[in-house]
Amino acid sequence: MRRVTFDGHWLPYLLLFPQLLILVWFFFWPAGQALYQAFTLSSPFGGYAEWVGFENFVDMVTQPEYHKAIRVTVVFSLATTALSLGLGLLFALFADRVLRATDFYRTLLIWPYAVAPAIAGALWSFTLDPHSGVVAFALKQLFNWGWNPELSSFDAMVLVVFAAAWKQVAYNFVFFLAGLQSIPRAVIESAAMDGAGPLRRVRDIILPLLSPTTFFLVVLNIVYAFFDTFGIIHVTTGGGPGDATTILVYKVFQDGFIGLDLSASAAQSIILMIVVMGLTIFQFRFLERRVHYAD
Amino acid sequence: MxxxxxxxxxxxxxxxxxxxxxxxxxxxxxxxxxxxxxxxxxxxxxxxxxxxxxxxxxxxxxxxADLGLQLFNSAVQAIGITVGKVAISIISAFAIVYFDFRFKMTAFWIIFMSLMLPIEVRIVPTYEVAANALTPFLWLGELLRLDDLASWITGEKVRFDIKVSLLNSYAGLIFPLIASATATFLFRQFFMTIPNEMTEAAKIDGAGPMRFLLDILLPLSRTNIAALCVILFIYGWNQYLWPLLVTTDPSYSTVVIGIAKLxxxxxxxxxxxxxxxxxxxxxxxxxxxxxxxxxxxxxxxxxxxx
Structure with a gap:
């Protein structure tokens, strides 16, 4: 159906101007700069940058540190996504059962979404602090386990995954609960009449009907783990010990601002942009299909 | 059950x-x-x-930690980002839905593309723009040889080298973050559900586009705006990477950055x-x-x- 429109020769341009100005100024210009820096090598003493083609990319993808960062990112994102999706789904399944108290439980489960990643990092740093934290003390007393994320790579990874997943459970919970509440009661009730118990109904009816929500959340959780967890890493481990928790985004920051290696940082930025593009396109194609599913 | x-x-x-x-x-x-x-x-x-x-x-x-000042800075940033994003995206969505103009699709795609450029993947160059906001214009000036032109006109050697830094300012904390593809699409979707008859009725009654926006669209979007404000306030308050880069002076630091320092x-x-x-x-x-x-x-x- 055609929309009824207004006449106005310059008005639409004027209305779009603020958004486009900021996009060109702070998004596309810097992205162009990143592209330029990724294909050139600038001398640290100023002067002209030298065109080097794909050299920066080749240097980057052959670096063992970069391979390590990729592995760390994959482990971190998968663990965070699995933990927060699993718990979010479990909480939603249970909260959906208690019809009268759903709002009560929802209030008490969604607030971590509002906590800044950096503050979530601070809270978990303290909770899991190896020196005076209660958890470290209990682990030592009960299992004689010397928990120490400052020294152990594994413990550090557990710490950042906990902090990241803790924040994200609330988000997944909200979407799963909305998904559950949109499943028609009649479907569930007829399954129950046919003799399917609660577990059977979850496995054979609820989970398949939730799968569009689940796929959509998997993509969003991976995007979150890749890009929105900088604050958590920066406050808790600073990428350490060594580079055990240096995810790709953190490495861009480290190489650019601490190592001052603009070309290396820019090459990584470009690689990450391609990753975001892939994820965004995947998400939109999938959303197209979700519309059909609902029909 | x-x-x-x-x-x-x-x-x-x-x-x-x-x-x-x-x-x-x-x-x-x-x-x-x-x-x-x-x-x-x-x-x-x-x-x-x-x-x-x-x-x-x-x-x-x-x-x-000078929390009083930092809480104030956080509030300025969060409210600035919320109001800025809502205002900018409403007028963009209005332009895209309610006007026919030549570069409509171009504008739409530029906004869509920005989804693929989160701040985390363009950290260093965005910081450079904030350190000197005129960088793109200086580059344009160099490209067009404006300094040679000016030298020729004035007869003296002229070099354009002006610097406007957004570091350690509220503008620097807010402006680079207020473009929003998500909010624009949200309002676009919503405007598309408003029946054509309403626009026609407004036009017959003699309302111009701005009148229609202010007196009909905005009141109808009230709930959407409120819901979006809640999300954007949280988003603005919880910013970390950007304020970390652009505020070196503690008097512009936000409270989330302040915690990291404690x-x-x-x-x-x-x-x-x-x-x-x-x-x-x-x-x-x-x-x-x-x-x-x-x-x-x-x-x-x-x-x-x-």
Whole structure:
């Protein structure tokens, strides 16, 4: 159906101007700069940058540190996504059962979404602090386990995954609960009449009907783990010990601002942009299909 | 539910309460730490019951980290980003839905493409633009040889080398973050559901486009705007990477950055009691917004991801 429109020769341009100005100024210009820096090598003493083609990319993808960062990112994102999706789904399944108290439980489960990643990092740093934290003390007393994320790579990874997943459970919970509440009661009730118990109904009816929500959340959780967890890493481990928790985004920051290696940082930025593009396109194609599913 | 399952019902409540306790555990520990003396917090083990130092810690953290000023800065940033994003995206969506013009699709695609450029993947160059906001214009000037032109006109050697820095300013904290593809698409979707008859009626009654926007579209979008504001306020308040880069002067630091600075440093006696007190104060505003505006929050969350 055609929309009824207004006449106005310059008005639409004027209305779009603020958004486009900021996009060109702070998004596309810097992205162009990143592209330029990724294909050139600038001398640290100023002067002209030298065109080097794909050299920066080749240097980057052959670096063992970069391979390590990729592995760390994959482990971190998968663990965070699995933990927060699993718990979010479990909480939603249970909260959906208690019809009268759903709002009560929802209030008490969604607030971590509002906590800044950096503050979530601070809270978990303290909770899991190896020196005076209660958890470290209990682990030592009960299992004689010397928990120490400052020294152990594994413990550090557990710490950042906990902090990241803790924040994200609330988000997944909200979407799963909305998904559950949109499943028609009649479907569930007829399954129950046919003799399917609660577990059977979850496995054979609820989970398949939730799968569009689940796929959509998997993509969003991976995007979150890749890009929105900088604050958590920066406050808790600073990428350490060594580079055990240096995810790709953190490495861009480290190489650019601490190592001052603009070309290396820019090459990584470009690689990450391609990753975001892939994820965004995947998400939109999938959303197209979700519309059909609902029909 | 569908059948009587008393055991499962009890299990459900037990499990949910367990979930709430585990979720709340870091907050409980932080609350306890905020009421203890430094010696108690660093004791092995740390007490698990409240002490009586809460007010002392608040006072100490408040003056040490200059929390009053930082909370104010955070509020300015969060409200600036919220108002800026909503205003900019409403007028963009209005232009895209209610006008026919030549570069409509181009504008739409430029906005869409920005989804693929989160700040995290263009950190260094964006910082450079903030350090000198005129960089793109200087580059354009160089490309067009404006300095040679000026030299030729004035007869003297002229070089354009002006610098406008957005570092350590509210403008720097807010402007680079207020473009929003998500919000623009949200309003576009909503405007598309408003029947054509309404626009026609307004036109017949002699309303121009701006009149229609202000008197008809805005009142109709009230709930959408409110839900979006809740999400954007949280987004703005919780910013970390960008304020970390653009505020080197503590008087422009936001409260989230301030907390990171209170965290224990290596080689120093940790002051977790102060760090946790400040962390609790810093997270209070967005958490209260979510708890008290829960329906708007859930609506905003679900809508803005469509």
């Amino acid at each position: 569908t059948e009587r399952t008393p055991i499962l019902d009890i299990l459900t409540h037990v499990f949910l309460i367990l979930g709430i306790l585990v979720t709340g555990f870091p907050i409980y520990v932080a609350l306890v730490a905020a009421t203890l003396t430094p010696e108690q917090v660093n004791g092995l083990p740390m007490p698990l019951f409240f002490g009586d130092q809460f007010l002392v810690n608040i006072q100490e953290a408040w003056s040490r 965290m224990p440093q290596p080689e120093a006696v940790p002051e977790w009691n102060l760090a946790m007190t400040a962390a609790l104060i810093a997270m209070a505003p967005p958490v209260l917004v979510v708890v008290f505006l829960q329906r708007l929050f859930v609506r905003g969350l679900v809508e803005s991801e469509k």
